[in-house]
Every structure is written in structure tokens, then in C-alpha cells.
Amino acid sequence: MPLEYNKEISFEDQMEISIRGTNHILDILDKHQIKATFFSTVIFAQNAPEVIKRLLDSKHELASHGYFHSAFDNTHLALSRKVLQAISSQDIIGFRMPRMKPVDENEVRKAGYLYNSSINPTWIPGRYNNLSRPRTIFETAGIWQIPASVSPILRFPLFWLSFHNLPLAIYVWLSKITHKKDGYLNIYFHPWEFTDLNDKERFGFPGYVSKNSGTKMIERMDKFIAVLKKKNYTFGTLSEFININ
Template identity: 45%
Template sequence: MQNAFVMLTFDLEEFDIPEEFDQNVPEADQMQVTLLGLEAVLQVLSRHNVPATFFVTGNFADKHPNLVRRLSQKHEIASHALFHSHTRTFRESDIVHSRRILEAATGQVVHGFRMPRLKPIDKSLLKKWGFRYDSSINPIWLPGRYNMLGRSADPHLIDGLIQLPCSATPWLRLPLFWLSFKNLPLSMYLWLSRVTLKKRGNLTLYFHPWEFADLSSYKLPTYVKCPDSQKLTTKFENLLLKLKGQNADFVTCNSFCDEWEASNGPVP
């Protein structure tokens, strides 16, 4: 694979993170926060004609099918299971249910999956259910949540399923996920991204639309909610402008899989 590719991915989900900090938010309010943030994100993507992949919960799509249909006209829609909230009991059947909701809303085949909170998932089941790729691996150590330092940080196959790990630096496995983007100076985050892009030839960056809404009224740690709203939107737009200067192609995850198979051979 000769070119360098950047995949912008967004977990389009309920704004349930306050639950992790003992703050209950009604689902209607959770959806509204996500919708406000999504509007800001889409304006930036549209201005720069950049495609993205949205990992959408079935619950969100069920409540906003027309919005998801419009999204699918310019961006890729992938599955983020049925619910994001940890207060909901997860069932493997939720994945199949979610995919059906998404495909009914978009009229398109859903190729990709990302497990909420990047929890473990049986890859062979995803393959059996017809998924092409999975992006549930964050190959880092995140205290209190997971240790995936033993996992490959490059795209690879597991059980016939293409794995698109969330990007981490080639050394020390520093994560390039949403918390890094929020809390590091843009110059440092951009430098780490450039180093990783040069080494691996691809970036899989992930964010949440709710981050781009006004979170000032919620009792969240500063590292989770700041910056937010217009300040974070401006930072994100500057990131796009800088990455565009790296001669990298912005592609959806499924389009990247096409490129990956062209270089590595079709998945059996």
C-alpha cells in the first residue's frame, strides 16, 4: 500500500458518559447533546469535503432514522451495537439487531463494527454475521479499563475479519484517541499523528459527536469535557487542515479495507 490513509471515526451514541461519574441524564437529553455536537462535526467535514465513518448505536438510529439515512449519503455507517450505556445488559443478539436497524435506515450493507467501550467481542461471530471489519482494538494500556499492549497496532486479520485498531504511536504505544486529542496541545498531537502515519501508513482516529457540544452544565472531570463546543470544533478543523497538508487520503474504514485487500490479497 503506497499511499497514506487517514480514517476519521466517530462513535455516534447516546451521551451516557455522565453515568460513569454518578450523574443520571434522561435519554432525551443525552440524544440532544449528541445531536448538537454532530451538527458541529458535520459542518467541518462538509466544509473540507472529508468523509468519515460513524459507528452508530442501533438505539440512536432507531430514534433518528432519517438523520442516519442522510449521513449515509456522504459517510459510512457502521455498527456500535444496540446500546452504549453500561446500565443496559449486553446480549450478542444486540449486534444482529443493531445491524438490521442500520441497514433498514440506510438501505445499505453495514460492513463494520466497533464494540462499545472497546470491550472484547468474539471476532468469529462478527465474521459469521457478515461483518467485514472490526475496529474494537485500542492497542494500549488504559488503567482500570483494558490492557491491549499485546495486540498488533497495525491492520491485520483475526478469524477472517479485518482488524482496524485505533491508532497508537509506534513507540510506547501512546494513544491517539479522543482524550489525547482533547488534552494534548494540537502541535504535540499532530506531531504524534505524523510520526504514526509515516511509520504505519494509516491513522484510525476516533472521537464522539457529543464532545463537540456544550458540556459545561455536566459534572464531568475537566479532562473529559474540556475543551468542548466551539473551542474543540476549531481545534478539530485545524487538525484536518494540517493532516491535509501531509498528502494523506481521507477515507472511510470500508474504503480502506478495499485498499488493504488490494495490497494483502482478498480475505478468505
């Protein structure tokens, strides 16, 4: 992300921030005894073996986020799956394209995946316009497509930026009405959000990116999960979800 704001950040710093953030996420999930799906690039998995082992030992799902985060070729679909399987000794069945960019569903199927979660079915200026895509899980090209959750009617995205910027009570309300309509929520976050991003000189982030990051993000996520558990929502991985459906 800093590169998008014309800031240099070393590979070592990228890894340190991502590892620290992932451990914060795992701490929260351990506290609430719930499972999640982690989409990892091969580069991250190769350079963060301890945190990958921790998430696997905790029975979370490991899925593919490609080989690199900054470059993609269709050959990376099968290659990333193969390498992540070797690292984890588990079958890797899910894929998510970095930055939710388009990916050929036929190529995803041919690479051996059972589901793809690379669609945010809304309009994000300068990123993508997926207003014509289905809002909820559907099957195409022989694989499940699991779009990120957006609200009914207006398709307001429930992704990470909304979580940072909306009052938590509003985000919970949007989550509740979306869950009631669709029967599930598929929301996503990044490890670096759970670290302090307010150093503008270092990261160059505008306020809407760095807002409620670090400790505040950890506290908000803890509260959010607690609220959903109180409402008797169940939690699970995406592989469990497609098996239910």
C-alpha cells in the first residue's frame, strides 16, 4: 500500500508489519475460539513460516493469494497452489486475487481450486465496477464464486475501509441486515490494518486508510466479534461454507 502513495518500504519492513498484524489477528481469533480463512501469497508463506504454522496449528484455513502480491500471471494460479500445499501439507482449494482484480474463472478451475473469492460486487472508483455481478455465492465455470459481502439494494461494501471509517454501531447494523438478507457474511481485512498506520511520513496514507488502525483496530474487531457472537452468529472458514452450500 505505501507504494501506491509514492512511499518506499523495504521488503523486511513489509514482512515485519504483516507478521505482527497476522499475530494480532490470530490472538483475537484464539480469544473468541473462532476460525477464519487466510489468503496468503507464496512469498509471505515462505518468509513467515512461524506464523503460517501457528494459523495451521489453530485449524484456520490457508488459501492462495497468488505467488506475488504485486505481479500476476495465469501460471501463478497452479504454481502458488502447489507451493502452498507443499508448505502446509494440506489441500489448497481457495483463491483470492490481490486487490480483488479480475481473474479468469476457467483458469482458476484448471489450476485445481474449488472456489474463488475475488469479487467485491460494488463500485469502487478507480478500482473496479462490479455492479452487474451477483451479490451472493454462485457457481460458474465449475467452481464456487464467493463475492465479498455488500449491503442489499445499495450494495454498500462491508470491506475493510468501511470497518475503519463507519461508527461501529452503523457497521454492525449493516452487517446485521446483510446477514438477514443473504444468510451469511463474507468480510475481509489485511494484517497491516492491525498495526499503527498513522505515520504519514513513513506510509503516506490518507486519514481514511489509517483511521482506527493498530490498537484501535484490534479493539474494534474484538468488540465486533463479541457482538456477533452475542447474536448467536456462527463463524467458519470459506471451505466449510462451500461444503454447507
